[in-house]
Amino acid sequence: MAARAPETAVAVDRKKAPARGAPRKRPGSAGRENDAARVRRRFEQLLDAGLTIHQEHALPAVLQRIVDAAREVVGARYAALGVFDERGDALQEFVTSGVTPEDARRIGALPSGRGLLGLVIRERRPVRTANIRRHAASVGLPPHHPPMTTFLGVPIALRDRVFGNLYLTEKEGGGPFTVDDETIAVLLASQAAAAIDNARLHQEGRELLGQVQAMHRQRDLFFAMMNHELRNALTGVFGWAERLVRKRPGDPAQAAREVFEGAERTITLLNNFLDLTRLDAGKLRPVWRDVQVRTAVARAVAGLIPAAEPKQVSIEEQYVQEPHELRTDPMRLEQILVNLVSNAVRHSPPGRAVVIRVQGNANDTAFEVHDQGPGVPEDLREKIFEPFERFDPLSGTGSGLGLPLSRRLAEILGGRLSVETLGGATVFRLVLPLEPPADV
DSSP: OOOOOOOOSSOOOTTTSOOTTOOOOOTTHHHHHHHHHHHHHHHHHHHHHHHHHHTOOSHHHHHHHHHHHHHHHHTEEEEEEEEEOTTSSSEEEEEEESSOHHHHHHHOSOOOSOHHHHHHHHHOSOEEESOGGGSTTOOOOOTTOOOOOOEEEEEEEETTEEEEEEEEEEETTSSOOOHHHHHHHHHHHHHHHHHHHHHHHHHHHHHHHHHHHHHHHHHHHHHHHHHHHHHHHHHHHHHHHHHHHTTOSSOHHHHHHHHHHHHHHHHHHHHHHHHHHHHHTTOOOOOOEEEOHHHHHHHHHHTTHHHHGGGTOEEEEEEEEOOOOEEEOHHHHHHHHHHHHHHHHHHSOTTOEEEEEEEEOSSEEEEEEEEOSSOOOGGGTTGGGSTTOOSSTTSOOSOSOHHHHHHHHHHHTTOEEEEEEETTEEEEEEEEESSOOTTO
16 A cells, blocks of 8 residues: 655644635735825815816906815815915915804904915925924914914915915814825915916906907997088088078078088098097107297187187186296197187187186196186096097087097197186196107
8 A cells, every 4th residue: 555645744724824816915005005095085186176176267266166175185174375466475365265254354354474374475385384383484373363283385386477375274183284285285286376377367358358349339439429420510511512502592601601610620520530540559749849838829719719709709818927938749739729729619608708827837838728618527527538528418519539639639748638627617727848758
């Protein structure tokens, strides 16, 4: 018989021995699996937060979503987001998460950028501490502020531009913020920077679109009013000219005068329109000359006497002190004065006087045109310097282009044009410097 093999000396515990082919678990593998699952979950939260943030376009909603997402992903009790002003050296907005509206009201004004918040602003790098009160940069919390110990702050930056900072306090579970927390916060801050940039660009785009639409509406109104004014002027010219040509009953002298005045209004309207167009295009440049003030005023008044006499309106000149010689554009100065005085004549009651009061000093010369008309209501004193606005919209007189053009001309001459009411009189005040502006 064949000899039997001897029994092995080592006993095998079959309850503890793994089955053949089964994987062996190494010490600590369960903990590593839990860590991997936790990291995976946090990055999934980070991805979800980024998608949520980029769904918003309105800046306030974007900021609130960012700060809410940061508090949830990092695992903090409180979070805040400070956004800089245009200069980038002070907080313009401060959005919080985890703080009740009542607590926010009790805390009061926005942070001034001192302490740890100011450190993040100045350093533009992450700041993390286990105890706010023990940090060298800490200045303490304001009254009525919720108690806070742990702190994590990161800048919100895109390329070379810093939009603000993200702050998190009171780590959930009571421990300090970790390196992983800081990494998550930095990644979230980079997404936040892109979202803030997009929101601002979106807002700017909407504002630009609104401006373009307003310009289109203004352009349509402008040309509609131009057509209306030209049609009215030419209709009168045509009617009176037809009466002259067909020798219909009536005063030929009156008909001739109406034709002349209608044609003059049409030419003035077209000239004003062309000048405004050239001003808008930047193509109107002053021609600087030495101008005698008295001569300039006299030239403007001479052409308006025929319009004033039928209304028995007198035009008076007053010189408070002998005005200095100006170096300005004589044609544009006369154009402004004619517009102001003709408006005054048009709105003066019969038998009253229009007064041109001139006062010079060492720096400039002021031309004031006074009339006793109905006056300009305070809420219209700026609107009448817009095209086609009138003193009295129901009067049907005037094109509504003279005053806007006059103010623009005053500005390119280095001066200013305003209107006010003094003692019941309407006063238009033109102030021009004695010398051309330095930037011309």
